[in-house]
Amino acid sequence: MRGKVAVLGGYGGIGSHVVRWLHRSGVPLRIGGRRLAAARAFAATALDGMAECRIVDFRVVQSVREFVDGCQVLVNCAGPSRAIAPWVARVAVEAGADYVDAAGDDLLHEQLFPAPYRLRGRTAVLSAGLSPGLTGLFPRAIAAACHADVYAVTVHFQLLDSFTRASADDYLGALADGHTTPHAAWRDGRRRKAALVRRVERTLPFFSGEVTLLPRLTAEDERLARALGLTRGDWYAVVSGARLLSVLDRVRALPREEAAAALCRTSSLDLAGRGPLVKLVVQADGRHAGKPVTRTAVLHGPGKAVLSGAVTALTTLAVLRGQIPPGRHFAADVLDPCAILRDIAGPAGPARVTCTTTAIDAAQRIEEGRQ
Known part of the structure; x- marks a missing residue:
């Protein structure tokens, strides 16, 4: 492993967790944003001063070009991703650097033509965060653990966290581009x-309190279903906040500015008095030697920023090690899901995972924090 990594937004919510993980792994770092004093203060307290800090304005091409110059990988943790990622990724490849995006969805994948990356021997990895990202990796890891021909997957995903303005803009953009189909x-x-x-479920196993299940099928889910050869796949967003649920029902009809503000406001209200959390429950069903096999796994995490940062850092390490071929990729399609899960849920990782051979519908309810 060699080369310096430049992290755009390296002292922000997700970026700070990325650089902490890379620092522990011994990776030389350059971190930047529009506030040099903030970058230096973060590096001094969180990285033992062991990072180069620079001002970079992600709205200005020349500023990003100078920021990435001499680095092997540019990691984008700034947002909204949809507004800046297409040209930031192009600046990276023109500078001879690989590119990792903590966000970056199907629209960005369509905008990045793969030829420049392959011809220059460079790699771009998108959707290297929580969702999309870990939401595609975790089911693949559980399916692999079944050691069976998996034909069905059921996924429940709960994110209790506050929207930032950038994440709200990206969420609304994803709704508008047609890559997510409600009720599919x-x-x-x-x-x-x-x-x-x-x-509405009043006692859903593995979840606390009454929750509303919103079925949807994303492009990431479809790629996973095709990769596993599934005949059946059900994906649900699990929502426990009444105020946020009301806004989610209305955002498509609201002006973009008003919708983003409503998401930020109501998500913070629903989070009041509670810490952020992520819960991902996956049931995989298959057959081995003519016998049915079921495995259900529950991932508990401390919030979007921490888990996104872990996945982005691990993706960056895989790129540095040459484990991902040149070209453009989605993280869940090219990373080793079992290796990622071992790191994320290992002794130094931010998540914990529990497994059972019982189906979700038959499982006893597990209260939050109980093994």
Whole structure:
């Protein structure tokens, strides 16, 4: 492993967790943003002063070009990703650097033509955060752990955290581009619209309190279903905040500015008195030697920033080690899901994982914090 890593937004919510992980791994770092004093203060307290700090304005091409010059990888943790990532990624490849994006979804993948990356021997890895990212990696790891022909996957994903303005803008953009289909599911090798309906569960196993299940199928989910050869796949967003649920129902009809502000405001209100958390429950069903096999796994994490930062850092390390071929990729498609899970849920990782051979519907409820 060699080369310096430049982290755009390296002292922000996600970026600070990325650089902490890379610093522990011995990676030389350059961190930057529009506030040099903030970057230096963070480096002094969190990185033992062992990072180069620079001013960089991610809205200015020349500023980003100078920031990445001489580095092997540019990691983008600034946002909104949809507004800046397309040209930031192009600046990286023109400077001879690989590119890792903590966000970056299907729209960015379509905008980045793979030829420049392959011809220059460079790599771009997108969706290297929590969702998309870990939400695609975790089911793959659980399916691999079954040691069986997996034909069905059920996923429940709960994120209790506050929206930032950048993450709200990215969320609203993802809704608008058509890569997420509400009420859809995977059936017999294809997307089936209106396959599932919203429902309220008063006692859903592994979750606390009454929750609302919002079925949806994303482009990441479809790629996972195809990769595993599934005949059935159900994905649900699990929402426990009444105020946020009300806003989620209305955001498509609101002006963008008003919708983003409402998401930020109501998510903070629903989080009041509680710490941020992530819960990802995956049930994989398959057959081995003619017998049914079921494995259910629950991942508990401390919030979006911490888990996104861990996945982004591990993606960056894989790029530095030459484990990902040149070209553009989604993180969940090219990373080793079992290795990522071992690191994230290991002794130094931010998450914990519990497993059972019981199906979700038959599982006893597990209260938060109980093994």
